[in-house]
Amino acid sequence: MATDGLSLYATVCELQTLVDARIDKVQQPDKDLLLxxxxxxxxxxxxxxxxxxxxxxxxxxxxxxxxxxxVAPAFCMLLRKHLIGCRVAAIEQPGMDRVAVLHLxxxxxxxxxxxxxLVIELMGKHGNLFLLDETGKILDCMRHFGxxxxxxxxCLPNCTYVDPPKQxxxxxxxxxxxxLSSLAQNRAPKLWMGDALxxxxxxxxxxxxxxxxxxxxxxxxxxxxxxxxxEQRFVPSVLLGRGVLPFVPKNAVSIPFPTMCxxxxxxxxxxxxxxxxxxxRTSLRSVIDHAQKRAQKKLEAFVLQTTNEESTxxxxxxxxxxxxxxxxxxxxxxAAVVMDYYADPPALVSVPLDPKYSVQQNAxxxxxxxxxxxxxxxxxxxxxxxxxxxxxxLEGLMLSLEQCTTGxxxxxxxxxxxxxxxxxxxxxxxxxxxxxxxRPLVYRAPDGTVIRVGKNNLQNEQLLRSEPPDVIWxxxxxxxxxxxxxxxxxxxxxxxxxxxxxxxxxxxxxGSSQVPVDYTLHRHVKKPSGARPGYVNYFHQHTIYVxxxxxxxxxxxADRTEDV
Numbered sequence: 001m002a003t004d005g006l007s008l009y010a011t012v013c014e015l016q017t018l019v020d021a022r023i024d025k026v027q028q029p030d031k032d033l034l035l036x037x038x039x040x041x042x043x044x045x046x047x048x049x050x051x052x053x054x055x056x057x058x059x060x061x062x063x064x065x066x067x068x069x070x071v072a073p074a075f076c077m078l079l080r081k082h083l084i085g086c087r088v089a090a091i092e093q094p095g096m097d098r099v100a101v102l103h104l105x106x107x108x109x110x111x112x113x114x115x116x117x118l119v120i121e122l123m124g125k126h127g128n129l130f131l132l133d134e135t136g137k138i139l140d141c142m143r144h145f146g147x148x149x150x151x152x153x154x155c156l157p158n159c160t161y162v163d164p165p166k167q168x169x170x171x172x173x174x175x176x177x178x179x180l181s182s183l184a185q186n187r188a189p190k191l192w193m194g195d196a197l198x199x200x201x202x203x204x205x206x207x208x209x210x211x212x213x214x215x216x217x218x219x220x221x222x223x224x225x226x227x228x229x230x231e232q233r234f235v236p237s238v239l240l241g242r243g244v245l246p247f248v249p250k251n252a253v254s255i256p257f258p259t260m261c262x263x264x265x266x267x268x269x270x271x272x273x274x275x276x277x278x279x280x281r282t283s284l285r286s287v288i289d290h291a292q293k294r295a296q297k298k299l300e301a302f303v304l305q306t307t308n309e310e311s312t313x314x315x316x317x318x319x320x321x322x323x324x325x326x327x328x329x330x331x332x333x334x335a336a337v338v339m340d341y342y343a344d345p346p347a348l349v350s351v352p353l354d355p356k357y358s359v360q361q362n363a364x365x366x367x368x369x370x371x372x373x374x375x376x377x378x379x380x381x382x383x384x385x386x387x388x389x390x391x392x393x394l395e396g397l398m399l400s401l402e403q404c405t406t407g408x409x410x411x412x413x414x415x416x417x418x419x420x421x422x423x424x425x426x427x428x429x430x431x432x433x434x435x436x437x438x439r440p441l442v443y444r445a446p447d448g449t450v451i452r453v454g455k456n457n458l459q460n461e462q463l464l465r466s467e468p469p470d471v472i473w474x475x476x477x478x479x480x481x482x483x484x485x486x487x488x489x490x491x492x493x494x495x496x497x498x499x500x501x502x503x504x505x506x507x508x509x510x511g512s513s514q515v516p517v518d519y520t521l522h523r524h525v526k527k528p529s530g531a532r533p534g535y536v537n538y539f540h541q542h543t544i545y546v547x548x549x550x551x552x553x554x555x556x557x558a559d560r561t562e563d564v
Contacts, residue, residue: 003058003122003244005096005199006172010234010246011060011260012093012100017043019090023083023104028076029066030276032057032142034129038088050120052127052142056271059100059120061261064269066276067407078140079131082108082116089115096171096199098122099164121164128155136161169198173230181219193222203242207249221250236263243267280410284401284417291422292394299387302380312373317342318351319366322359329359336362393532395480399508400456403482408438412458416533442558443502445495450558453506454483457534461527464536469523472496474503477516477543481507483534485522497546498556505548513547 003011018041025037036048049062072080086106093100102118116139117132129142138159145155153162170179175197183196193205200208209221225247228234234246237254244263248254257263317340322329325338333355340349353362397413404410417423440463441453452467454460460483467473472486484506486499496519504515520541527536 003098004201004204005093005098006201006204006229007244007246007260008059008098008100008122009093009096009199010229010232010236011058011264012091013232013234014260015048015059015061015091017041018046018048018088020087021046022087023085026076026079026083027066027068028073028079029068030279031073032127033066033272033276034076034079034142035062035066036083041088050118050129051268051272052120052122052129053275054124054127056268056275057122057124057127058264058268059122060264062265064265064272066272075140075142082131082139083118086116094163095166096173097164097167098199119161123164126152126164130155130161132161167198170196172197172199172226175223175226177219177223180223184215184219184222203239204245207239207245207251208247210250213250234260236260238263238267277404277407277410280407280414281401281404284410284413285398287417287422288394288397288401292391292398295387295390295394299384299391302383302387305380306377306384308373309377312370312377315366315370315373319363319370321349322351322363322366326359389532389535392480393535395508396457396534399480399482399506403455403506406438409456412438413456416457420532441506443498443553443556444558445491445498445556447492447495449491449495450487451499451502451556452485452487453502454534455506457532460534464525464527467522469521471522472499472519473522473525473538474499474517474519475538476504476507476509477518479508481509483536486519497544498553500544500546501548502553502556504546505550505553510548510550514545515548516543516545518543 018038020041021038021043022040023036023038025035027035027037029035032051032053034050036050037045038048039045043061046061047063048059049064050059051057083104083106086104089103089105091100091102098121100120100122102120104116104118106114106116108114115134117130117134119130119132121128121130127143131139131141133139138155138157138161140157141155143155145153147154152165175183183192193200193208194202208225209218213221229246235248236257236259237245237248238257239245239249239252239254242252244260244267245254246260248256255266257266321338321340321342322336324341325336329336329338334353336351336353336359337348338351339346343349351362353359354365357365397416400409400413404413414423418425438455438459440459441455443451443453445451452463454463463483463485467485467487470489472488472491474484474486475481481503484499484503486496488495491499500517500519503517503519504510504512507515509515518538518541520538524540525536525538
């Protein structure tokens with residue numbers, strides 16, 4: 001859930017310790033995420049997180065660490081120019097809206113005193129982060145919206161900042177118990193609270209009052225909770241899988257935390273990681289999907305090119321017939337009637353002509369078209385095998401992408417796409433020698449035998465180089481799949497079948513039954529010189545048919561921290 005007005009109010013109250021703190025560092029790990037490193041004031045050294053994600057938007061202190069891109073975004077560079085060295089003058093929440101403002105003061109490059117405002121709007125898909133000068137002009141913002149776009153305001157540099165549209169609702173801390181009683185009459189709390197009171201989300205409204213609360217006590221209970229929040233007596237709580245509230249909910253089990261920021265850290269840590277991974281995965285998926293469609297389109301065109309032999313031969317025959325019958329041509333300027341001596345028995349045939357050219361020139365045009373089509377067909381035949389191989393390779397990359405669960409695996413896949421020319425290298429995360437690499441997936445059979453699975457081509461290559469020659473190598477037959485290594489020279493039939501099921505599970509046919517899986521000794525698996533990553537030839541294989549069951553096989557996964 002995105003932060004609502006009440007939760008933001010509690011967070012802003014906690015962040016008052018940042019007043020007079022100095023900004024030392026600015027980072028932007030993701031397009032929706034900003035980190036400010038501050039020290040001083042009464043807060044010591046802290047990291048302030050500002051996130052405008054549609055669902056995970058919030059502002060908070062955090063202990064999380066994020067991986068930063070090799071090249072900082074332009075917005076981050078501008079913030080570094082203006083914010084580093086500035087101090088926090090105040091933090092406020094105008095009204096009870098989902099807007100927080102950091103008032104900053106510092107000096108520019110000419111050592112003149114400047115005052116800036118950093119405005120974060122947590123409004124779902126309309127969320128944004130603005131840097132404003134003291135006159136209210138937008139220096140820049142995270143999301144740009146111009147005239148005619150789906151936005152209520154123009155959000156572009158050098159434009160004047162306009163406050164979000166005001167909502168015609170009552171301030172929750174300015175209503176009396178009698179007003180609440182009047183609003184609550186004959187209406188469910190989750191309806192009237194969100195509609196009538198500013199800053200209260202549907203989730204918050206559902207949790208303020210218990211379902212068992214008598215109707216005549218609902219207003220009183222609501223007033224009590226709002227009064228506690230008004231006096232800043234917060235009891236931050238996390239509703240598992242649902243959100244963070246500044247009070248103890250009445251209708252759900254929750255986990256209390258000392259502060260809102262700690263509660264938000266606990267709730268959003270995994271969601272932030274997943275949101276960043278999802279964005280990166282989506283970006284890589286579009287690249288692979290585009291390459292797949294392009295390869296498939298070219299393959300279909302080349303296959304069609306190889307099937308037009310009959311029309312190509314007809315052009316050659318027409319040319320020869322025109323040359324052979326130059327002295328006895330009959331017909332009109334647009335067609336010539338000649339004897340077709342290729343037919344059995346010979347018969348008259350009408351050969352189309354272009355009136356702009358002579359008969360001999362028409363014949364030469366037929367010969368030219370024939371030579372061109374013949375060369376194109378030969379070229380198409382030579383490309384079909386390479387395109388088929390490329391299509392299979394891209395299917396494997398798509399499978400690897402679906403199996404990626406960590407940033408390191410996505411980095412490796414992106415590096416491979418750059419190496420194969422599907423992505424430009426500018427700004428891409430290069431894998432450095434000292435950088436942590438991903439590890440193959442590890443299963444452990446009931447008899448203790450280790451089974452390793454390469455989740456991407458880099459892992460497949462590593463296993464190909466490192467595994468002993470007498471272990472068993474498995475791969476789903478004739479389809480995109482991971483390389484699987486059964487680290488045993490003489491496995492039991494049950495262990496071999498388990499390894500085959502794992503190989504089928506990590507293939508394009510993971511949801512099918514009776515999947516054929518080839519297996520052979522690792523010594524019989526060879527990588528051809530110059531082949532694409534992950535491509536191998538294998539010999540002396542046997543085939544086993546299995547039906548994978550993901551739920552059962554996941555029970556054999558080894559702990560990632562286990563040294564196997």
